[in-house]
Amino acid sequence: MAKYTREPINGFTHLFGAILSFAGLLILVIKTTLENPSPVALTAVIIFGISLILLYSASATYHLVIAKENTIKFLRKLDHSMIFILIAGSYAPFCLISLNGFKGWILFGVEILIAVLGVSFKLIWFNCPRWVSTLIYVVMGWGAIFLIVPLYKSLSTVGLMLLVGGGVFYTIGAIIYGTKPEFLKLKKLEFHEIFHIFILLGSLCQYLCVLLYVI
Template identity: 55%
Template sequence: WTILGIIWLIAISGILFKLIWFHSPRWLSTALYILMGWLIIFAIVPLSANLATNGLILLIAGGIIYTLGGIIYATKPKWLESKYLGFHEVFHLFILTGSFTHFLAVYSYLI
Protein backbone atom coordinates (compact mmCIF):
# COMPACT_ATOMS: atom_id res chain seq x y z
CA TRP A 1 0.00 0.00 0.00
CA THR A 2 2.93 2.30 0.60
CA ILE A 3 4.04 2.26 -3.02
CA LEU A 4 0.48 2.90 -4.21
CA GLY A 5 0.22 5.84 -1.81
CA ILE A 6 3.51 7.29 -3.04
CA ILE A 7 2.40 6.93 -6.66
CA TRP A 8 -0.86 8.75 -5.89
CA LEU A 9 1.06 11.47 -4.07
CA ILE A 10 3.35 11.96 -7.07
CA ALA A 11 0.34 11.91 -9.45
CA ILE A 12 -1.54 14.55 -7.46
CA SER A 13 1.65 16.61 -7.17
CA GLY A 14 2.10 16.33 -10.94
CA ILE A 15 -1.44 17.55 -11.56
CA LEU A 16 -0.97 20.54 -9.26
CA PHE A 17 2.45 21.16 -10.76
CA LYS A 18 0.98 21.30 -14.30
CA LEU A 19 -1.85 23.58 -13.15
CA ILE A 20 0.60 26.02 -11.58
CA TRP A 21 3.45 25.81 -14.11
CA PHE A 22 1.72 24.91 -17.37
CA HIS A 23 4.76 25.48 -19.59
CA SER A 24 7.19 23.52 -17.43
CA PRO A 25 10.08 21.78 -19.16
CA ARG A 26 9.07 18.58 -20.90
CA TRP A 27 11.90 16.63 -19.25
CA LEU A 28 10.62 17.49 -15.77
CA SER A 29 7.15 15.99 -16.16
CA THR A 30 8.61 13.04 -18.08
CA ALA A 31 11.00 12.38 -15.20
CA LEU A 32 8.02 12.26 -12.80
CA TYR A 33 6.26 9.68 -15.00
CA ILE A 34 9.38 7.54 -15.23
CA LEU A 35 9.91 7.80 -11.46
CA MET A 36 6.36 6.62 -10.85
CA GLY A 37 6.89 3.61 -13.08
CA TRP A 38 10.17 2.56 -11.51
CA LEU A 39 8.88 2.75 -7.92
CA ILE A 40 8.00 -0.93 -8.36
CA ILE A 41 11.70 -1.66 -7.88
CA PHE A 42 11.11 -1.31 -4.13
CA ALA A 43 8.80 -4.33 -4.30
CA ILE A 44 11.10 -6.45 -6.45
CA VAL A 45 11.64 -9.12 -3.76
CA PRO A 46 7.97 -10.07 -3.25
CA LEU A 47 7.31 -9.58 -6.95
CA SER A 48 10.08 -11.98 -7.96
CA ALA A 49 8.94 -14.49 -5.33
CA ASN A 50 5.41 -14.58 -6.77
CA LEU A 51 5.99 -14.15 -10.50
CA ALA A 52 7.68 -16.51 -12.94
CA THR A 53 11.12 -15.40 -14.10
CA ASN A 54 9.93 -14.83 -17.67
CA GLY A 55 7.07 -12.67 -16.40
CA LEU A 56 9.51 -10.59 -14.39
CA ILE A 57 11.78 -10.27 -17.44
CA LEU A 58 8.83 -9.03 -19.50
CA LEU A 59 7.91 -6.47 -16.83
CA ILE A 60 11.48 -5.17 -16.60
CA ALA A 61 11.84 -5.12 -20.40
CA GLY A 62 8.61 -3.13 -20.66
CA GLY A 63 9.87 -0.67 -18.06
CA ILE A 64 13.12 -0.20 -19.95
CA ILE A 65 11.26 0.30 -23.23
CA TYR A 66 8.90 2.83 -21.58
CA THR A 67 11.91 4.64 -20.13
CA LEU A 68 13.67 4.83 -23.50
CA GLY A 69 10.46 6.18 -25.03
CA GLY A 70 10.23 8.76 -22.25
CA ILE A 71 13.81 9.86 -22.85
CA ILE A 72 13.05 10.27 -26.56
CA TYR A 73 9.93 12.29 -25.71
CA ALA A 74 11.76 14.50 -23.21
CA THR A 75 14.83 15.23 -25.33
CA LYS A 76 13.22 15.49 -28.80
CA PRO A 77 16.37 14.28 -30.59
CA LYS A 78 16.82 15.85 -34.01
CA TRP A 79 18.49 12.74 -35.42
CA LEU A 80 15.12 10.98 -35.26
CA GLU A 81 13.47 13.52 -37.54
CA SER A 82 12.83 12.42 -41.09
CA LYS A 83 10.34 13.17 -43.82
CA TYR A 84 7.92 10.52 -42.59
CA LEU A 85 8.69 9.95 -38.94
CA GLY A 86 9.50 12.26 -36.05
CA PHE A 87 10.50 11.86 -32.43
CA HIS A 88 6.85 11.85 -31.31
CA GLU A 89 5.96 8.92 -33.55
CA VAL A 90 9.04 7.00 -32.37
CA PHE A 91 8.02 7.78 -28.77
CA HIS A 92 4.60 6.23 -29.42
CA LEU A 93 6.19 3.13 -30.97
CA PHE A 94 8.23 2.66 -27.79
CA ILE A 95 5.14 3.13 -25.61
CA LEU A 96 3.15 0.63 -27.69
CA THR A 97 5.98 -1.89 -27.45
CA GLY A 98 6.29 -1.39 -23.68
CA SER A 99 2.54 -1.80 -23.29
CA PHE A 100 2.64 -4.99 -25.34
CA THR A 101 5.37 -6.52 -23.17
CA HIS A 102 3.37 -5.68 -20.05
CA PHE A 103 0.26 -7.16 -21.65
CA LEU A 104 2.19 -10.35 -22.41
CA ALA A 105 3.41 -10.52 -18.81
CA VAL A 106 -0.09 -10.16 -17.39
CA TYR A 107 -1.76 -12.43 -19.94
CA SER A 108 0.87 -15.17 -19.80
CA TYR A 109 1.73 -15.23 -16.10
CA LEU A 110 -1.09 -13.64 -14.11
CA ILE A 111 -4.32 -14.59 -15.83
Protein backbone atom coordinates in the same frame (compact mmCIF):
# COMPACT_ATOMS: atom_id res chain seq x y z
CA MET B 1 -6.31 12.81 -44.18
CA ALA B 2 -4.06 15.56 -42.79
CA LYS B 3 -6.67 18.24 -43.54
CA TYR B 4 -9.16 16.43 -41.30
CA THR B 5 -6.73 15.69 -38.46
CA ARG B 6 -3.91 17.67 -36.88
CA GLU B 7 -1.36 14.88 -36.44
CA PRO B 8 -2.63 11.70 -38.15
CA ILE B 9 0.27 9.36 -37.34
CA ASN B 10 0.38 10.38 -33.67
CA GLY B 11 -3.39 10.26 -33.42
CA PHE B 12 -4.05 6.97 -35.17
CA THR B 13 -1.25 5.07 -33.42
CA HIS B 14 -2.81 5.88 -30.07
CA LEU B 15 -6.36 5.44 -31.35
CA PHE B 16 -5.21 1.91 -32.19
CA GLY B 17 -3.89 1.69 -28.62
CA ALA B 18 -7.25 2.84 -27.22
CA ILE B 19 -9.16 0.21 -29.23
CA LEU B 20 -6.75 -2.52 -28.10
CA SER B 21 -7.10 -1.30 -24.51
CA PHE B 22 -10.89 -1.69 -24.60
CA ALA B 23 -10.54 -5.23 -25.92
CA GLY B 24 -7.71 -5.95 -23.49
CA LEU B 25 -9.75 -4.81 -20.49
CA LEU B 26 -12.58 -7.13 -21.47
CA ILE B 27 -10.17 -10.07 -21.73
CA LEU B 28 -8.62 -9.25 -18.33
CA VAL B 29 -12.03 -9.02 -16.66
CA ILE B 30 -13.18 -12.33 -18.15
CA LYS B 31 -9.98 -14.16 -17.21
CA THR B 32 -9.96 -12.70 -13.69
CA THR B 33 -13.61 -13.62 -13.17
CA LEU B 34 -12.91 -17.19 -14.22
CA GLU B 35 -9.53 -17.78 -12.57
CA ASN B 36 -9.13 -15.32 -9.69
CA PRO B 37 -12.59 -13.97 -8.85
CA SER B 38 -11.67 -11.86 -5.83
CA PRO B 39 -12.96 -8.28 -5.54
CA VAL B 40 -9.40 -6.97 -5.13
CA ALA B 41 -8.09 -8.75 -8.22
CA LEU B 42 -11.04 -7.65 -10.33
CA THR B 43 -10.70 -4.06 -9.14
CA ALA B 44 -6.96 -4.09 -9.87
CA VAL B 45 -7.32 -5.24 -13.48
CA ILE B 46 -10.17 -2.78 -14.08
CA ILE B 47 -8.02 0.08 -12.78
CA PHE B 48 -5.19 -1.05 -15.06
CA GLY B 49 -7.43 -1.38 -18.11
CA ILE B 50 -9.19 1.93 -17.56
CA SER B 51 -5.87 3.74 -17.12
CA LEU B 52 -4.75 2.39 -20.51
CA ILE B 53 -8.02 3.45 -22.12
CA LEU B 54 -7.83 6.95 -20.61
CA LEU B 55 -4.23 7.51 -21.72
CA TYR B 56 -4.68 6.35 -25.30
CA SER B 57 -8.10 7.96 -25.74
CA ALA B 58 -6.87 11.32 -24.43
CA SER B 59 -3.76 11.15 -26.60
CA ALA B 60 -5.67 10.17 -29.74
CA THR B 61 -8.22 12.93 -29.19
CA TYR B 62 -5.55 15.58 -28.65
CA HIS B 63 -3.57 14.61 -31.74
CA LEU B 64 -6.54 14.08 -34.07
CA VAL B 65 -9.01 16.85 -33.24
CA ILE B 66 -8.93 20.13 -35.12
CA ALA B 67 -10.32 22.80 -32.79
CA LYS B 68 -9.79 26.27 -31.38
CA GLU B 69 -6.55 27.05 -29.58
CA ASN B 70 -8.10 26.97 -26.09
CA THR B 71 -9.63 23.56 -26.77
CA ILE B 72 -6.32 22.19 -28.04
CA LYS B 73 -4.55 23.52 -24.93
CA PHE B 74 -7.11 21.79 -22.70
CA LEU B 75 -6.75 18.52 -24.61
CA ARG B 76 -2.97 18.75 -24.35
CA LYS B 77 -3.16 19.20 -20.57
CA LEU B 78 -5.51 16.22 -20.41
CA ASP B 79 -3.14 14.16 -22.57
CA HIS B 80 -0.13 14.90 -20.36
CA SER B 81 -2.11 14.39 -17.14
CA MET B 82 -3.20 10.93 -18.25
CA ILE B 83 0.44 9.81 -18.26
CA PHE B 84 0.41 10.04 -14.46
CA ILE B 85 -2.88 8.13 -14.39
CA LEU B 86 -1.48 5.36 -16.59
CA ILE B 87 1.66 4.96 -14.50
CA ALA B 88 -0.29 4.74 -11.24
CA GLY B 89 -2.94 2.49 -12.81
CA SER B 90 -0.29 0.13 -14.13
CA TYR B 91 0.85 -0.50 -10.56
CA ALA B 92 -2.57 -1.80 -9.49
CA PRO B 93 -2.32 -5.45 -10.59
CA PHE B 94 1.28 -5.81 -9.46
CA CYS B 95 0.78 -4.16 -6.07
CA LEU B 96 -2.65 -5.57 -5.25
CA ILE B 97 -2.40 -9.06 -6.80
CA SER B 98 1.27 -10.01 -7.23
CA LEU B 99 2.52 -8.46 -3.99
CA ASN B 100 -0.84 -8.77 -2.19
CA GLY B 101 0.23 -7.38 1.15
CA PHE B 102 1.14 -4.33 3.18
CA LYS B 103 4.12 -3.35 1.01
CA GLY B 104 2.06 -3.61 -2.15
CA TRP B 105 -0.70 -1.42 -0.77
CA ILE B 106 1.83 1.15 0.47
CA LEU B 107 3.55 1.33 -2.92
CA PHE B 108 0.22 1.66 -4.72
CA GLY B 109 -0.84 4.40 -2.33
CA VAL B 110 2.41 6.29 -2.92
CA GLU B 111 1.94 6.02 -6.69
CA ILE B 112 -1.63 7.33 -6.45
CA LEU B 113 -0.42 10.26 -4.35
CA ILE B 114 2.32 11.08 -6.86
CA ALA B 115 -0.22 10.84 -9.69
CA VAL B 116 -2.55 13.30 -7.97
CA LEU B 117 0.35 15.68 -7.31
CA GLY B 118 1.60 15.19 -10.88
CA VAL B 119 -1.75 16.04 -12.44
CA SER B 120 -2.01 19.10 -10.19
CA PHE B 121 1.55 20.07 -11.13
CA LYS B 122 0.71 19.82 -14.84
CA LEU B 123 -2.39 21.95 -14.43
CA ILE B 124 -0.51 24.64 -12.52
CA TRP B 125 2.81 24.67 -14.44
CA PHE B 126 2.05 23.06 -17.75
CA ASN B 127 4.90 24.70 -19.66
CA CYS B 128 7.60 23.40 -17.36
CA PRO B 129 10.81 22.19 -19.07
CA ARG B 130 10.42 18.82 -20.77
CA TRP B 131 13.15 17.27 -18.65
CA VAL B 132 11.20 18.02 -15.45
CA SER B 133 8.13 16.09 -16.60
CA THR B 134 10.29 13.33 -18.05
CA LEU B 135 12.19 12.90 -14.78
CA ILE B 136 8.96 12.65 -12.77
CA TYR B 137 7.53 10.06 -15.17
CA VAL B 138 10.67 7.93 -15.06
CA VAL B 139 11.11 8.06 -11.27
CA MET B 140 7.44 7.28 -10.74
CA GLY B 141 7.54 4.42 -13.22
CA TRP B 142 10.58 2.74 -11.68
CA GLY B 143 9.29 2.89 -8.10
CA ALA B 144 8.67 -0.84 -8.24
CA ILE B 145 12.43 -1.45 -8.24
CA PHE B 146 12.31 -1.32 -4.42
CA LEU B 147 10.15 -4.46 -4.41
CA ILE B 148 11.92 -6.27 -7.23
CA VAL B 149 12.64 -9.41 -5.17
CA PRO B 150 9.05 -10.17 -4.10
CA LEU B 151 7.88 -9.29 -7.61
CA TYR B 152 10.35 -11.79 -9.05
CA LYS B 153 9.10 -14.49 -6.69
CA SER B 154 5.53 -13.82 -7.76
CA LEU B 155 6.00 -13.28 -11.50
CA SER B 156 8.81 -15.72 -12.36
CA THR B 157 11.69 -14.86 -14.68
CA VAL B 158 9.69 -14.37 -17.87
CA GLY B 159 7.00 -12.36 -16.11
CA LEU B 160 9.59 -10.06 -14.56
CA MET B 161 11.28 -9.68 -17.95
CA LEU B 162 7.99 -8.51 -19.46
CA LEU B 163 7.45 -6.07 -16.59
CA VAL B 164 10.97 -4.66 -16.81
CA GLY B 165 10.89 -4.73 -20.61
CA GLY B 166 7.78 -2.58 -20.53
CA GLY B 167 9.54 -0.18 -18.20
CA VAL B 168 12.52 -0.02 -20.55
CA PHE B 169 10.30 0.76 -23.55
CA TYR B 170 8.48 3.45 -21.56
CA THR B 171 11.79 4.92 -20.39
CA ILE B 172 13.27 5.03 -23.89
CA GLY B 173 10.08 6.71 -25.05
CA ALA B 174 10.29 9.24 -22.22
CA ILE B 175 13.92 10.02 -23.07
CA ILE B 176 13.00 10.50 -26.73
CA TYR B 177 10.17 12.80 -25.67
CA GLY B 178 12.37 14.75 -23.28
CA THR B 179 15.41 15.19 -25.56
CA LYS B 180 13.87 15.28 -29.09
CA PRO B 181 16.96 13.69 -30.70
CA GLU B 182 17.53 14.89 -34.26
CA PHE B 183 19.15 11.62 -35.39
CA LEU B 184 15.83 9.80 -34.96
CA LYS B 185 14.12 11.82 -37.66
CA LEU B 186 13.08 9.51 -40.49
CA LYS B 187 11.47 10.30 -43.82
CA LYS B 188 7.90 10.19 -42.51
CA LEU B 189 8.45 9.84 -38.78
CA GLU B 190 9.74 12.38 -36.28
CA PHE B 191 10.63 11.96 -32.64
CA HIS B 192 7.05 12.20 -31.38
CA GLU B 193 5.75 9.44 -33.63
CA ILE B 194 8.64 7.20 -32.52
CA PHE B 195 7.89 8.13 -28.90
CA HIS B 196 4.30 6.94 -29.41
CA ILE B 197 5.48 3.60 -30.78
CA PHE B 198 7.69 2.99 -27.73
CA ILE B 199 4.78 3.79 -25.42
CA LEU B 200 2.63 1.22 -27.24
CA LEU B 201 5.39 -1.38 -26.88
CA GLY B 202 5.72 -0.62 -23.16
CA SER B 203 1.99 -1.06 -22.65
CA LEU B 204 1.97 -4.31 -24.62
CA CYS B 205 4.76 -5.83 -22.52
CA GLN B 206 3.14 -4.96 -19.22
CA TYR B 207 -0.31 -6.00 -20.42
CA LEU B 208 1.04 -9.43 -21.38
CA CYS B 209 2.72 -9.66 -17.99
CA VAL B 210 -0.58 -9.00 -16.22
CA LEU B 211 -2.52 -11.35 -18.49
CA LEU B 212 -0.10 -14.27 -18.33
CA TYR B 213 1.69 -13.96 -14.98
CA VAL B 214 -0.43 -11.88 -12.59
CA ILE B 215 -4.01 -13.17 -12.89
